[in-house]
Amino acid sequence: MKAAVLYERRTPLVIEDLDLVPPGPGEVEVRLVASGVCHSDLHHVQRDTPTVLPVVLGHEGAGVVSAVGANVTRVKPGDHVIIAFGAKCGECFYCVRGMPYLCTPANPARPRLARGNQTINQFLEVATYAERTVVSEKNVVKIRDDAPLAVCSLIACGVTTGIGAVINTAKVEPGSNVLVIGTGGVGLNVVQGARLAGAARIIAVDVRDNKLEFARAMGATHLINAEKEDVVERAKALTGGYGVDYAFEVIGNPKTILQAYESVRKGGVAVVVGVADENADLTFKPVWMMRQAKTLMGCAYGSSRPQVDFPKLVDLYMEGRIKLDELVTRRFALDEINEAFRAMEAGEVARGILDLA
Numbered sequence: 001m002k003a004a005v006l007y008e009r010r011t012p013l014v015i016e017d018l019d020l021v022p023p024g025p026g027e028v029e030v031r032l033v034a035s036g037v038c039h040s041d042l043h044h045v046q047r048d049t050p051t052v053l054p055v056v057l058g059h060e061g062a063g064v065v066s067a068v069g070a071n072v073t074r075v076k077p078g079d080h081v082i083i084a085f086g087a088k089c090g091e092c093f094y095c096v097r098g099m100p101y102l103c104t105p106a107n108p109a110r111p112r113l114a115r116g117n118q119t120i121n122q123f124l125e126v127a128t129y130a131e132r133t134v135v136s137e138k139n140v141v142k143i144r145d146d147a148p149l150a151v152c153s154l155i156a157c158g159v160t161t162g163i164g165a166v167i168n169t170a171k172v173e174p175g176s177n178v179l180v181i182g183t184g185g186v187g188l189n190v191v192q193g194a195r196l197a198g199a200a201r202i203i204a205v206d207v208r209d210n211k212l213e214f215a216r217a218m219g220a221t222h223l224i225n226a227e228k229e230d231v232v233e234r235a236k237a238l239t240g241g242y243g244v245d246y247a248f249e250v251i252g253n254p255k256t257i258l259q260a261y262e263s264v265r266k267g268g269v270a271v272v273v274g275v276a277d278e279n280a281d282l283t284f285k286p287v288w289m290m291r292q293a294k295t296l297m298g299c300a301y302g303s304s305r306p307q308v309d310f311p312k313l314v315d316l317y318m319e320g321r322i323k324l325d326e327l328v329t330r331r332f333a334l335d336e337i338n339e340a341f342r343a344m345e346a347g348e349v350a351r352g353i354l355d356l357a
């Protein structure tokens with residue numbers, strides 16, 4: 001089966017014919033329908049990260065179960081599934097406490113991909129830039145058959161991370177003032193999460209006007225181009241001089257993380273959703289934590305429980321309460337993955353999707 005392999009950092013992905021193991025006990029094979037292209041994948045191409053190469057990237061996938069191994073009870077062939085990324089062992093310290101987004105499994109997944117006698121790793125145990133994948137049954141979430149699978153792939157990362165940051169992590173209350181810095185594939189979902197939560201003002205910040213227009217379509221009430229205006233000053237001016245109740249940083253840049261923290265009012269909460277570089281440092285005034293009672297908060301995978309949250313998000317979409325189609329600006333074939341990365345970096349797309357079926 002075909003997959004996109006990263007052999008060396010800062011080089012293009014290579015489309016290869018790979019061997020995929022048949023699903024073993026507790027594993028399922030999924031024929032992928034689509035995979036969203038997330039900036040986190042590109043981070044591993046451009047940055048030095050702990051991810052071991054060679055690797056098949058992609059972590060925002062959905063598809064149809066094509067085979068199941070022994071003892072699989074959660075799904076059967078033909079089921080429509082969204083694939084949750086990262087280990088989801090169900091038994092570790094974090095899983096038993098209801099925090100599968102921090103799962104730290106006792107044993108890593110077995111190798112499932114190879115090219116001849118070379119083992120190829122699966123990014124985040126899922127590897128969705130491929131025609132098929134084999135994953136633990138704990139990583140698949142069965143969804144209703146009438147939901148369009150291609151756009152539902154976005155629920156595997158961007159939608160859940162963005163909406164989850166608002167609803168699960170920060171628990172934004174109706175009437176809140178919310179600032180969102182970085183309105184790309186994930187940040188746009190923070191915007192629609194804030195709308196879902198009943199925020200009064202949703203202030204979107206980006207350096208590109210086309211991204212700000214996407215944000216308006218997702219529910220932003222105010223737009224700030226950070227190249228042209230001072231973000232902290234504008235955020236305060238729009239909130240009676242106080243600052244916002246909640247700020248979300250959705251880029252992974254120490255400078256904008258600080259901007260988020262500076263933009264919240266006394267007692268406000270800044271949430272870091274973006275993934276910073278491994279070697280990045282951040283300096284800030286800790287005295288604000290006491291004198292201004294401000295919170296600086298981290299957020300992984302929207303603090304989500306995929307088995308609970310994915311079907312809910314699908315229902316919200318099917319009832320017209322959240323938007324998915326509007327997020328997809330362009331669709332690509334698997335062998336256009338490097339072009340999809342380029343388009344994302346150039347800011348041309350809200351989200352790109354690889355069509356894999």
Ligand code: APR
Pocket residue numbers: 037038039040041043161181182183184185186187205206207208211226250251252253256273274275276344345347350
């Ligand atoms: N100020 C404001 N906006 C910025 C700035 C800045 N200094 N720098 C970049 N941006 C905007 C880009 O213009 C783009 O719209 O941030 C957005 C990032 O969006 P995407 O490239 O689509 O990335 P996305 O997939 O949303 O991921 C964002 O979240 O999950 C993490 O790893 C992911 O760190 C990444 C972040």
Ligand code: ZN
Pocket residue numbers: 038039040041059060157158
């Ligand atoms: Zn992602």
Ligand code: ZN
Pocket residue numbers: 087088089090091092093094095096100102103104105
């Ligand atoms: Zn676990």
